[in-house]
Amino acid sequence: MPLDKQIALFLQQQADAPAPSSLEELRAQTAVGLQRLQGAPQPVKKIMAFHIPVGGGQTISVRGYIPLNAPEDMPLPAMVFAHGGGWCLGSLDVYDAPCRALANATGRVILSVDYRLAPEYPFPTPLHDVYQALCWASQQAAQIGFVPQCIALCGVSSVGMPAAAAALMARDRPGPAVEHQYLLYPALDSGMAMPSFDAYGEGYYLTQEIMGWCWANYLGPDTDPQEPYASPWHASTLADLPPATILVCEYDPLRDEGERYAQRLQEAGVNVKCQRLPGMVHACIHMTGLTPAAQVLFTALEALP
DSSP states (O other), X not given: OOOOHHHHHHHHHHTTOOOOSSHHHHHXXXXXXHHHHSOOOOOOXXXXXXXXXXXXXXXXXXXXXXXXXOOTTOOEEEEEEEOOSTTTSOOTTTTHHHHHHHHHHHOSEEEEEOOOOTXXXXXXXXXXXXXXXXXXXXXXXXXXXXXXXXXXXXXXXXXXXHHHHHHHHHHHTTOSOOOEEEEESOOOOTTOOSXXXXXXXXXXXXXXXXXXXXXXXXXXXTXXXXXXXXXXXXXXXXXXXXXXXXXXXXXXXXXXXXXXXXXXXXXXXXXXXXXXXXXXXTTGGGGGGTOGGGGHHHHHHHTOO
């Protein structure tokens, strides 16, 4: 399918934008830019705020979203959600509108994790924060009001990787049961050598240069890039992992690694659904205000477990 016309126009308008001069400026510009692309925030039934311990005397925030049509006094399934942003960018506020839409589309309580960001906190800190949030959710399910046996993991973009790695970690330790893993246009392979990088690594919002910068900041100088928890593509086996839904964008340099990871999961005996979102680019979860076609991501999730 051709690139969505509104997205194509947006990419043309952004082509000559000046590069930020610092990480702080990049974070600020990214936050403003993504929020401008989003549609109006959907109403939800309730928003909750939590603070959970992550070791070393530190805490992180978790924001909970109860779907608008949630029945009264009935426990719901939940989703531990890790926002995108190359491990270096993004926040609870930037992903507020997407999390509202995810709650209403999936019927799950969305638990959005404010994990600590690289390069200040490189691997494995963001992964450990996501995993600690999963453990906390499992332990506190009854008190918060969702079903302990129905906790899913969801990661967007680069943080599809810590979500996938947290599922590996939960299998290996063993840790809390994960009902399902949702990986939305995930980064899974630090090698960045798959054909979609050659086809879409320049001019389609996410570039190969930016993705390389993100990996370098996340891994730092001392991490083996083939460490499975850092780059799940390199896991020796994907057997015994929870069922997976993987959504990839047609015009995304990360497309092939998502589709091939789905194939590897299937070969390992994992129940997996993989869907390519036609005409979409990376970060389309934010683009419902730019083009109605971006709603395809949420539509794809509505009928899923």
